[in-house]
Structures are given as C-alpha cells and as structure tokens.
Amino acid sequence: MTKIAVLGAGSWGTALAMVLADNGHEVRLWTHNKEQAADINATNQNRRYLPEVTLPKDLIAYDDMKKAVEDVTAIVLVVPSKATREICEKLNKVVSKPVIFIHGAKGIEPDTFYRVSVIMEKTLDKHISNGIVALSGPSHAEEVSKRHPTTVTVSSNVIEHAEHAQDLFINKNFRVYTSPDLIGVELGGALKNIIALGAGISDGLGYGDNAKAALITRGLAEITRLGARMGANPLTFIGLTGVGDLIVTCTSVHSRNWKAGHMLGQGAKLDDVLESMGMVVEGVRTTKAAFQLAILQKVEMPITAGLYDVLFENKDPKEVVDQLMSRVRRHEMEDLSSIMEDIYKG
Structure with missing residues (x-):
C-alpha cells in the first residue's frame, strides 16, 4: 500500500484523493x-466543496502538514497556483526524504512567467524532490x-516519473495518459482558463453558439501560438490538455472561470464576482501573466488582450467584443504559418 498526501482539500484535491x-x-x-478536517473525518463528506458526495472511509483528513506527509512516497499538490511557493517552502521544513511531487494546479505566475512545475523546482529543496x-486535462x-468516466494526462521532464504517476491514478473510471511535453501540458491547462x-x-x-465556437477556435490558435513560441509541441494543444480541457471549461456550468465570465458579461464588477465565487x-x-508574456514574446493574442482590458482596465465587455469583431481582415491560414515558423526555428 502506497502512502500519499494530497495537499489541498478543495473540490479538485478531494476528488483526486478519492x-x-x-x-x-x-x-x-x-x-x-x-474545522474542515474535523468535519470531513466526522461526516465522510467535504460538505463545503463536494456536498452530497460520500468519501471513502479510509480517506483521512489532516490539518497538521508534518503528520500528513510523514512516511509518504508521493505528495499531490492541489492548491491555487498563487499558493504554490508558500506551500513548497513549508514542505521544505517537514519532508525528510525524497518523494515524487504531482501537481494539479493550472496557472502561470505573473512577472516571472513561471509554470507551476518551475515554481516548484525553484522552491523545493533538491534533497526532498x-x-x-x-x-x-478535461x-x-x-x-x-x-x-464518471474521465481522462487526463500526466507529464514530466522524466518520462518514468510520469509513468509512476500514471500507475498511482489510473483505474476504470479515471484513465491516465502520459506525455513528454511538460511545457505544452501546463500551458494548455493554464491558458484555457482565459478563453x-x-x-x-x-x-x-x-x-x-456561433460566437462561442469562434471564441474557442480562435482562442486555441492563441494558445498554440504562444505555446509553440515557448517551446511546446503544437500537437499537444489538440489533445486532452489543450482542446479537450478548452471545450469542457468553456461549455460547462461546473467551470468557475466560465461562471466568473458569465457574471462579468451580465454587468457585475470583478471584485464582486471574485468575492461571490x-x-x-x-x-x-x-x-x-499571459498578457505580459505575449508582449515580451511578441506573440499576437487579441482575445487575451481584450480580456485583460475587461479585467484590469475596466473596459466594457461588449465594447471589447465589438473591437475584436472589427479587427483588420486576414487569412485564417496565417496563424498556421506563424506556428509552423516557430516549430522550424526551434
């Protein structure tokens, strides 16, 4: 029996623990x-994040990180990307032997432009990783x-590490593929939230539906352009962690990013939206982060730029959509050509 600590008892951390x-x-x-740990252990439920779902009886909640990671061989980090550094610094103080780290966060750090695995690599002490x-994935x-049937991808710079994670998670309900393209897998998962x-x-x-289909399709082009420039394999973005995750996040009422956007489109202010979520x-x-990165890399990302204006410049959403629809006419294949150029340059 493998001992595993899952750090983060939100909905996604709890589901992966299950x-x-x-x-x-x-x-x-x-x-x-x-209080949350005590309630989970007393009720076999995570009533705040996954109400009405019964947790396995042998899944135990902890509020003491040191006890939670004692003697484990794997740590699954499922906290918001902005909390990654803080949690890794705490882990440096409580993990005593090397373990494999698996993260389920989807984000890019503003200013540094680090993917989550890079933040972890730079923060975790070498002797514990x-x-x-x-x-x-979707x-x-x-x-x-x-x-319910679900399929995801695991990726690492060392394929044996990805295969180990695959073995830990895969079952009849949760199918797991491996990928060697860590850059593409992480960028796809992060950037789809913008779209x-x-x-x-x-x-x-x-x-x-016409507008949303166009948004998803052109959004995928933006994701692929930036990803290719950053060294990802463009084919990754037509897989589970690209178009797969993009579809499910853009079309489902379960998506908190879609919910937040929906409220903004109806006229709510960003601060009120985030507080209510x-x-x-x-x-x-x-x-x-992507807006800053696109400028730095000289990559055209008009949808991302428009959303930046809505979120951080207080632009009217309808005005931004009108501006996107009024952009200079161009040939659709120009995007594919620019992506291919990045591949050949690499």
Missing part, C-alpha cells in the same frame, strides 16, 4: 482549516467525485 483511495492507497488529505509531475471535480472567461462573458452578453478563479491571474 481516486487514489479507490486504488487502495493510504491517502491523507491535508487542509489548513482545522524525487521528480515533479503535472496532471491536467476533468471537473464534481464528475470525478461521482466516478473560458471569454466564453462566459459571451454567454453573459447573450451571444449564441468563494473559490479561486485561476483565469484572472493567468490573463495578466
């Missing part, structure tokens, strides 16, 4: 909230917790 417990592992689910793996926690905000805004404005909306922070 998958691991279903596979017969000894799973410790850590939360910084003492036995490899870093990213887990990503996977709403609400559906995973109900054991999901846009899809929500479009729906909030009352526009139909009660959970982190990763797309907001990622929009800022």
Whole structure:
C-alpha cells in the first residue's frame, strides 16, 4: 500500500484523493482549516466543496502538514497556483526524504512567467524532490467525485516519473495518459482558463453558439501560438490538455472561470464576482501573466488582450467584443504559418 498526501482539500484535491483511495492507497488529505478536517473525518463528506458526495472511509483528513506527509512516497499538490511557493517552502521544513511531487494546479505566475512545475523546482529543496509531475486535462471535480468516466494526462521532464504517476491514478473510471511535453501540458491547462472567461462573458452578453465556437477556435490558435513560441509541441494543444480541457471549461456550468465570465458579461464588477465565487478563479491571474508574456514574446493574442482590458482596465465587455469583431481582415491560414515558423526555428 502506497502512502500519499494530497495537499489541498478543495473540490479538485478531494476528488483526486478519492481516486487514489479507490486504488487502495493510504491517502491523507491535508487542509489548513482545522474545522474542515474535523468535519470531513466526522461526516465522510467535504460538505463545503463536494456536498452530497460520500468519501471513502479510509480517506483521512489532516490539518497538521508534518503528520500528513510523514512516511509518504508521493505528495499531490492541489492548491491555487498563487499558493504554490508558500506551500513548497513549508514542505521544505517537514519532508525528510525524497518523494515524487504531482501537481494539479493550472496557472502561470505573473512577472516571472513561471509554470507551476518551475515554481516548484525553484522552491523545493533538491534533497526532498524525487521528480515533479503535472496532471491536467478535461476533468471537473464534481464528475470525478461521482466516478464518471474521465481522462487526463500526466507529464514530466522524466518520462518514468510520469509513468509512476500514471500507475498511482489510473483505474476504470479515471484513465491516465502520459506525455513528454511538460511545457505544452501546463500551458494548455493554464491558458484555457482565459478563453473560458471569454466564453462566459459571451454567454453573459447573450451571444449564441456561433460566437462561442469562434471564441474557442480562435482562442486555441492563441494558445498554440504562444505555446509553440515557448517551446511546446503544437500537437499537444489538440489533445486532452489543450482542446479537450478548452471545450469542457468553456461549455460547462461546473467551470468557475466560465461562471466568473458569465457574471462579468451580465454587468457585475470583478471584485464582486471574485468575492461571490468563494473559490479561486485561476483565469484572472493567468490573463495578466499571459498578457505580459505575449508582449515580451511578441506573440499576437487579441482575445487575451481584450480580456485583460475587461479585467484590469475596466473596459466594457461588449465594447471589447465589438473591437475584436472589427479587427483588420486576414487569412485564417496565417496563424498556421506563424506556428509552423516557430516549430522550424526551434
């Protein structure tokens, strides 16, 4: 039996802990909230994030990080991307031997432009890390917790580490693929949240399926352009962690990024939206990072720039949509040509 600590008792952390417990592992689910840990252990439910879902009886919640990670061989980090540094610094003080780290966060750090695995690599002490793996794909926690069929991808710079994570998670309900393209897997998972905000805004404005289909398609082109420039394999973006995750996040009521965008499209202010959500909306922070990164890399990302104006410059969403529709006419294949140029340059 493998001992695994899952750090982060939100909806996604809890759902991943359930998958691991279903596979017969000894799973410790850590939360910084003492009351939440006690409630989970008393009720076998995470009533705040996954109400009406019964957790496996051998899934134990902890509020003491040191006890949660004691003697584990794997740590699954499922906290908001902005909390990654803080949690890794705490882990440096409580982890005593090398373990494999698997993260389920989807974000890019503004200013540094680090992906989550890079933040971890630069923050974790070398003597406690036995490899870093990213887990990503079209996977709403609400559906995973109900054991609905779900497929994800795990990726690492060392393929054996990804294969180890695959072995830990895969079962009849939760299919896991491996990928060697860590850059592409992480960028796809992070950048799709920007487009999901846009899809929500479009729906909030009352526009139909035509508009959303265009937004998703052109959004995928932006993601692929930036990804290719950053060294990712463009084919990754037509896989699970690209178009797969993009579709589910842009079209589902489970998506907190879509929900946030929908409220913005209906006229709500960003601060009010974030306060009412009660959970982190990763797309907001990622929009800022991607906007900065696109300027630095000289990559054209008009949808991202428009969303940046809505989120941080207080622009009217409808005005931004009108501006996007009025852009200079161009040939669709120009995007494919620019992506191919980046591939050949690499």
